[in-house]
Amino acid sequence: MKELILIRHGKSSWKGDLADHERPLASRGERDAPEMGRRLARTGSVPERIVTSDAERARATALALAAAAGLPAEVVVEEPRLYDAGADDIPVLARGLDDARERVALVGHNPTLQRAAEQMCGLHTDKLPTAAVVRIRFAIDRWAELPDDGGTCIEFDYPKKSPRE
DSSP: OEEEEEEEOOOBOOOSSOOGGGOOBOHHHHHHHHHHHHHHHHTTOOOSEEEEOSSHHHHHHHHHHHHHTTOOGGGEEEOGGGTSOOTTHHHHHHTTSOTTOSEEEEEEOTTHHHHHHHHHHOOOOSOOOTTOEEEEEESOSSGGGOOSSOOEEEEEEOTTOOTTO
16 A cells, blocks of 8 residues: 655745745744644654655745654655646656655645645545645555556645544
């Protein structure tokens, strides 16, 4: 079994005259990213590797989430292709993951991740909120076997979600 975790970057700041790629996290994003890392840790769902877009807000989300989940910064690696990726690119990128890792997170952007979650596990939602986490399980032994669809959505969590939902 392999588990792919799709994580949308935290809320970003629109202050200043920065290029999209350079926008940092807003204060809400700085608060929400570690909260989602703590939630993953509480459920025993900590990824072994976090692959992030190289956009500043995604990188900051990945590092804050990792630290809050008790992971060293070295588990976070940048993948520039995630910045401009389309939904169809997500399974392609995942097929190149190291088979030694059973649970890997990809930190990226919308609408790509929302569409990828819909395609890969049938998640239907009006919106994939910032800092949202979608855990998808696949009955495969090797990442190269990852299908474009047919995964099981085992969790959809986001900062404002009530624990009872």
